[in-house]
Amino acid sequence: MALKINHNLVNEEIAKTLVDICPFKAIEYHNNKLSINAGCKNCKICVKKGPAGVIELVKEEIKTINKNEWKNIVVYADIEENKVHPVTYELIGKARELAQVINHEVHVLAIGYNLNQTVDKILHYGVDKVFTYDHEKLKHFDVERYTNVFEDFINKNKPSSILFGATHIGRSLAPRIAARFKTGLTADCTALEMKENTDLVQIRPAFGGNIMAQIVNSNHRPQFCTARYKVFDAPEKTINPTGEIINCPVKDKWLKTRVEILEIINKKKEEDISESEIIIAIGRGVKSKEDFNLVFELADLLNASIGCTRPVAEAGLLNSKHQIGLSGKTVKPKLIITLGVSGAIQFTSGMKDAECIIAVNNDPAAQIFDIAHFAVFGDIYEIVPELIKNIKEEKSNV
């Protein structure tokens, strides 16, 4: 589909309306000529909301693909030193739901060294097949080697969709393979659905606004997406796995690399807010670093971890590892209390699945209240001290 301007319908007034309607400043009007520039994101608002018929959508010949040739849903097993990243299991859970719609199988691709035990673990999550590429030189993630191996896997198996965890491995590997196969990739999906024609519906916040976009990749296969840890749910383990293991040979010519690892230092295990059961999230409503002490005191009383919005991290008030949201961490705690957070979609997409959401904001129209279970219309500087007092009293009574 392409946008076409019907120049005969354009006059100055119409041109101005269209220039104004485009959220990306992609429509220009110079020397009585209306044009669309490279800023166009094809949101089609000019077609839908602009003066009727002036900008039109024209269908173009596209080469279609035979979707029946591409079968099954693959989860890339995120493995490092034989530890399976739990996002892998969550993706398997999702893949099983998706596969049911179209009667496909769920396959897992595992690349690494000495994979036997690791693969056994994966089988317990109810997958149909696990393909392994096991080689000493695949012990550590190497993007060139892994991409070559993956290419072989795709060529031989022609999977319809491939899901990756948005870990450092997934975020390096998925784009390389997507580019190699010249196909689409949607990063950081927050929801996935399957159409009967095997098109994977990929949903994520988009355009930097408070909106979600539904994205498809309907003329290309395989379909690639990444999703963060804690976005989906891992399935129950099965006791008697029935899946099959398929060992695939590794060819030497795939193992060339231009990166030589010199040293690996394991980091001290840092507190990771995505593992916390209770989180207090600080937004810009908490004004200064001094005021944070108030929040920390509440967090101590509740045994909670501290999260924050992006502006708070960007201002350097908290380290970015505390940031929740689209470009931060996804969390799914039992309880999250947001303090002075407006609730932009980029924030809420990282925490909306918390079991209990308590939001404190003095603006009753704040968007955070759209997803809150308990909406506290009030000033944090009044409520938090009062709450701290109450909890302390309560604790001294027992």
Added chain:
Amino acid sequence: MNIIVCIKQVPGTSNVKVDPVTGVLIRDGVQSKMNPYDLYALETGLQLKEKSNGKVTVISMGPPAALAVLKEAIYMGADEGILISDRKFGGADVLATAYTISQAINTIDDVDLILTGKQTTDGDTGQVGPETAEFLNLPHFGYVTNVEIKNDKLQFISNLETKVMKANITLPCLLCIEGEINTPRLPSYKRKVKFGSCENQIKIMSFEDMKDQNENNYGLKGSATQVEKIFQPKKTTDRLVLQGTKEQMAKDLLNILRERKFI
């Protein structure tokens, strides 16, 4: 060393609002700026240039207005800029963006190093860099927090989730630079006076300048993903509102926390 830094112009504030009635996106008239993460990549490039007596070329793909970020980069110390801009490039997704950038880089001789930011604050995928590397058939690495020149190689440190890795990479290559790893310099007033509109420093590249002349590989036509629809996120229907005096609200909150066994 011949260094290329990819920079993008992004909206000055992150919020494009949606009109609740019409569902139309409203831009709030705020100035655009250089993607903040690209500043760290640029600073890394400028420091390597100084150490190696090299050259930094900044590249940006976008509408004509993106000239502003290229100029800013030149005032900061970049030698040349390339604006990749053509109606035919509009509507590009990650695939088409990375392909177009790789085509532009292909026209430059003897490239040693390509640097990108960690992610953009509007697209926010962090995937353009790795895809560009694939199209150029170069090795890449992400999460890079330090780069040093070691003879004909680069030695870098990459900060991963559970570990820190030190490695060598051969040139040419592409590195995605982490945020907050250096203090990007400010544009210099002297350079601003000297280069002004940067007419001699910035070149505009359009479709005609690319080696691959197949239009179907660029812009919307070259994009694999399509946005089917945009919609407002769901709201919860069963929420309880607490209002009144601070004492009342704090008491209600305490009850909720107690009932749910959080205290």
